Amino acid sequence: MAGTQYDESSFRVLKGLEPVRERPGMYTRTDSPTHIIQEVIDNAADEALAGFAKKIHVTLHLDGSVMVADDGRGIPVGLHPVEGVPVVVLAYTRLHAGGKFDKREGNSAYAFSGGLHGVGVSVTNALSTRIEVEVKRDGKIHRIDFSEGGETISPVRIEGDCGRQTGTRVRVWPDPKYFESPRVPMNELERLLRSKAVLLSGVAVRLDIEQANGPMLTKTWSYPEGLAGYLNEVSGDIEPVAPIFTGEKYAGKDDTSFAPGEGASWALAWFESTVPSESYVNLIPTVNGGTHESGLRAGVFDAMKSFIDHHTLLPRGVKLQQEDVCGRMSFVLSARLLDPQFQGQVKEKLNSREAVKLVSSQIRDPFEIWLNNHVEAGKAIAELSIKQALSRQKSAQKVEKRKTSGVAVLPGKLSDCESEDIAHNELFLVEGDSAGGSAKMARNKETQAILPLRGKVQNAWEIDPDRILANAEIHDIAVALGVDAHRPDSTPDLSGLRYGKIVIMSDADVDGAHIQTLLLTLFFRHFPKLIEHGHVYVAQPPLYRVDVPAQGKKRPPRRLYALDEGELTAMRDRLAAEGFKPEAIEIGRFKGLGEMNPDQLRETTMDPATRRVLPVHVRVGAFDDTLKMFTLLMGKGEASGRRAWMEEKGDSVEADI
Helix, strand or coil: CCCCCCCHHHCCCCCCCHHHHHCHHHCCCCCCCHHHHHHHHHHHHHHHHCCCCCEEEEEECCCCCEEEEECCCCCCCCECCCCCCEHHHHHHHCCCCCCCCCCCCCCCCCCCCCCCCCCHHHHHHHCEEEEEEEEEECCEEEEEEEECCCCEECCCEEEEECCCCCEEEEEEEECHHHCCCCCCCHHHHHHHHHHHHHHCCCCEEEEEECCCCCCCEEEEECCCCHHHHHHHHHHCCCCCCCCCEEEEEECCCCCCCCCCCCEEEEEEEECCCCCCCEEEECCEECCCCEHHHHHHHHHHHHHHHHHHHHCCCCCCCCCCCHHHHHCCEEEEEEEECCCCCECCCCCCCECCCHHHHHHHHHHHHHHHHHHHHCHHHHHHHHHHHHHHHHHHHHHHHHHHHHHHCCCCCCCCCCECCCCCCCCCCEEEEEECHHHHHHHHHHCCCCCEEEEEECCCCCCCCCCCHHHHHHCHHHHHHHHHHCCCCCCCCCCCCCCCCCCCEEEEECCCCHHHHHHHHHHHHHHHHHCHHHHHCCCEEEECCCCEEEEECCECCCECCEEEEECCHHHHHHHHHHHHHCCCCHHHCEEEECCCHHHCCHHHHHHHHHCCCCCCEEECCCCCCCHHHHHHHHHHHHCCCCHHHHHHHHHHHCCCCCCCC
């Protein structure tokens, strides 16, 4: 294109904290400053978790700034032995730098920490107009200030003596231009601080709110009964069907599977009506759950099933599923992992695959022992679980009766699932026959169906709805789903839908992205209500496999998976900081789904406990914009507009399902 220069000078290298300011949404939430303040609170909580702090004090000021103080050891202010700059400066200005990476025995400041991405308070600094840090350490009060998003840094200066006192006080002024709302929502902040009090026994948590007219408003939290007391508070007046079961279990020095100290504490109860659950990893709230919750449910289900079998409580013809047992269970779970892997920098969901085995193995035996020591409580939980199973089977029979009245014959290449419960059933639309073969071996036959697709599905954007089923691949998809093609403004009959989740599963390459786009075009154009009701998902298979060798006697060999080049780079940095030499780490690249063996495909892409899938939805109020974009990208008469758009935007496009 005339006037567009593309040479060596076209490449821009983002330095320091520039990447954060350029794309803040990749590093934090942008609806409010909640997460960047949480990063500071988490640092104080990590000091308490390590046993060095007994107080966490947060103050909301009238000018929009937030102060977080603790009485921990105080962040080091001396020069780093390699970098030659004060450690406090590294913490607040360098991505992938911190005291939480070093996991070598006897040499770790934090044995268990939630902040393992290494981009915590540096992100806070990048997105703030000013930060003041005061450190009480070594008998002196040290002070340093950061301004203009961390670009301006004052020298570290001594402002007095503090005797034997230690601690860190940080005051943050979030920059409003990066957030939809400039202030931290009060309910979120209170929930966060309350959770720290629940999880940190003996730690006093206090919130002061500065008032325009009047004295400071103060709130404090304390839970002497720990997790059980918190679950009691959350449940309110709703009585559990059996007493709350609490416990904790952590790996010892002789454990061959997990590092010493890894494990979990929990409080569980069953209720007739819904009571919310909460989970945490190293004190970080995981609001979207993750693999530790999957492990909890797996361990509880195994113990409960054993108890029911031992006491012969299950009626003939009833098949118990995990959801039957855990559907009415509410819990507060606090897991400890040496090296947690989160989905995204915001850390709202745990992805560590070993957490499933860790939590399930730690809770299973204690819960089974508790059930056999509290037989009446166990029978009450069993009765509720069996009631759920009977209700589910009755509902599935109704669905089956409706379906058998139809005349459609399911596609021959569809490997259907056994369950009739669409709330749990999943259909995987898989690219290629070879990947389809692996997926058939990797699936859970009870709830997961596989429909392999040969080649690329036809571009359905401009196909007339009456002609849509003339294409064999599209016909097979529609028949397998049990739903007729429809328009966005229609009210289609979705009662015949056979699967609650439709998962597009293609290779992590350009061709795979093209197949994803074609299938999303099909659903957006001809089955829009499936997207609107949240039935369509896109699987995220990894591009790289990373084999990590054993680390002494404490850590067995690990296999990690990286979604893309960015995750691989972050993983390499973290492993290097843990003391692994680059040549000791083996990295393999998957050319496609067909290259994965069934176990790898199950673990990374199909098992609900450990996979990564993205829900597909149209943002509120963005339907017209989405329609225009699909028309531009998929319309036959839009070639010139498409070319111009690609030339203008091609180097900055981000996937945004």
